[in-house]
Amino acid sequence: MYFASDNTGPIHPRILDALARANTGYAPAYGADPLTAEVVQTLREIFEAPEAAVHLMATGTAANALLLSTGTAPWQTIFCSRVAHIHEDECNAPEFFSGGAKLTLVETVDGKMTPEGLAAAIEAEETRGVHGPQRGPVSLTQATEKGTLYTLEELRTLSDVAHRYGLPVHMDGARFANALAGLGCSPAEMTWKAGIDMLSFGGTKNGLMGVEAAILFDPARSMEFELRRKRGAHLFSKHRYLAAQMQGYLEGGLWLEMAGAANTACQRLADGLRDAPGANLMFRPEANIVFARLPRATHRRLFEAGAQYHLWDDTLDGGPEDAPLAARFVTDWSADPAETDRFLSLL
Template sequence: MFFASDNSGPAHPKVMEALVRANDGYAMPYGADTLMDEVRTRIREIFEAPEAAVYLVATGTAANAIALATLSQPWETVFCTPQAHIHQDECNAPEFFMGGTKLTLVPADHAKMTPASLHAAIAAEESRGVHGPQRGPVSITNVTERGTVYSVAELEALTKVAKEFGLATHLDGARFANALVSLGCTPAEMTWKAGIDAVSFGGTKNGCMGVEAVIFFDPKHAWEFELRRKRGAHLFSKHRYLSAQMLAYLTDDLWLDLARRSNNANARLVRGLKQIESVHFLHEPDANITFAGWSRAGHRRLHDAGAAYYVWDDNLAGDDPDEVLTARMVADWSMSEANVDRFLDLVRG
């Protein structure tokens, strides 16, 4: 009953097997390995983008921060929601790698900005001439940090606003595959066809040991990203171990299969919770993340039984057993139906 996070689950056996195979013999370092050539070709095929620049790093923070640094200047500001991972959970790494670029928070509903809120936030900048921050890229997260998903139409509407101001758009896709299978669209439709310029394409949360791809649909950004990745200490010497993971992840659509598994596990959880009258939801779950509330007594039963998840209110020690506390639950690819059902039984009491 481990719902703490999808990055807490195991790597898929096929990924681990690929690492063992990659460990045989010698390979050129720093991304010159033959496996990386296959990764680059496969990602270009998947995204229908034959000219795309494709790179690998080991962490989502590095993917987001270095990609945004490549798209921005130090005197600019990046537009994102208050819930964005780049704002809440990356210890100012984007600002560090961007060398001074700040973040402007765009009001959001269920962690999703709207074209109107984005337009207002962008229009409010560049109002003080040389004294204020200049407009920089827009960063959108899909799946959002509250488990909601932007539709393709919503993405298109946001990138239209960005382009109205001549700004690039970055997609934080740490859970890219979960959003994609939720929408039932193609990778191209969710990215460059919708106006996205760069993507952090996640693998770690979806069955890899630790690898993320950064994709620029305009290859003009390639050399700058390479320099920033090296300068930022995120160019792996034994790069083949990143390449091996990503290649296994993409082979035979494993990445989509794993995302379906985690989304389906979460859907089973949601169906069960919705049948319990005392449970309420903070956001409509669209992928593999759920925020829901129930009594402190129910949370105590779960924790006593060994369930792992975050209590958002962090107040299990209170006195009132009936007080409603919010849970954040994230399903990963390995979550079994039996564990979901046991969790639901404990919520019911």
Template structure:
């Protein structure tokens, strides 16, 4: 009953097998192994972008920060939702890697920016000449930090606003596979066909041991990204172990199958929580994440039985009125089983 994060899940067997195969023999370091060119070609094919620049790193924070550092000057503002992952959970990494770019936060319901909100934020930035930060890139998180989903039309509306000001747009795709599975769209449709200039294509949350692809659809960005990755300490010596993971991840649609499994378990869990007396779901889940409110007694039963998930706020006590509703978050990873969902629901019911 592990529902705290999709980071908790194991690596998929196909990924472990690929790493084991990559461990055979000796190969040149720093991406000069035989696997890396195959991965670049496979990722380009997946995104229908034959000239895209593709660079692998081990963490989502590195992927986002390095991508934004390539798109932003130190004196720029980077536009994002107020609860974007890059704002709330990366310990200032985008500011660090960009050399000081400012995060310009945009409000919007359900963790999503609106075109009107983004336009207003851009319009009031960069109007002080040399005395203020300049207009820089936009970054969109899909799936968002509150579990909501940007549709393709919503992404296009935001990139249209950015382009009207001559700005680039980055997609934080740590859970992009779950978003594609939910929308039934291709990676190309969610990214460059919708106006996205760069994407962090995540694998770690979806069955990989640790690999993310930083993709720029304009190959002119390739050299700068390569240098920033090295300078930032994220060019692996034994790069073949990153490449082996990503090759297995994109092969035969594994990335999508794993995300579909996680989304399906999340839908089952949401249906079960909705049927619980006194429970409330904040919004119908669109991917693999649920925010809900359950009575304290239900949380106590589940956690005493070994269930793992987050309560909000983190320091809330399980001692108190039994019927008081406490907010929580559940995230399903690819390995979550129907039985584990039913076990959790059973403990909630008592």
């Protein structure tokens, strides 16, 4: 009954196999090895983007902060949702890597920026000459931190708003595979065809030990990115082990298989929660996260039985027993249906 996060599960055995296969003899360091070249090529093919610049690193925060700082001046402001990971959960990493850029929080519904909210936020900036911050990139998260998905239409609309002002669009794809599995579209459709300029392509939350790919669909700033990565101490010397994980991830569609399993587990959980007495879902669960309000007494019972998940915005003892209390449940590729059923039986 472990729904705390998708970064608490094990890695897929095929990833370990890939590491073992890569572990023979000497290989050039810092990404000059053949495996890295191969993985870059594979990602370009998967994204139908033969020119894209693709770089690997170990953490999602690094991918986000490095991409967002590339091409961004420190006197700009980055537009993102109020609940964006880059705002709430990265300890000022975007500010650090950009040299002091600001984040402008955009009106958000169900974890998603609205086009009107984004346009209003952009319009409100850069109205004071050199006095206020200048407009910078737009960053959106797919799947969102609330477990919802932007439709392709919504992505295109937001990108259009950004591009109308000449601003690039970044997608935080920490749960890219879950989103893709949810939408059932192609990687290209969910990114550059919808106007996404830069992508943090996550692997860590979906069965890897710690590998993310930063993809710049326009490779013009690839060298700047590489220098930022090195300066940020995110260039791995034994780079083949990042590449091996990513290779194993992509091979045979393992990444989509794992994301599909996580999403299915989430649906099973969400269906049970939807039917549980006193429970109500807070957002439409479209990937591998479900938020629900449950009575405090129920939470207490679940925790006592060993369930693991995060309460949200409040504490167990912060109100009356029958008052509903929000919680977040996340599933991963290794979720066991029996465990989910045991959890649901406790409701």
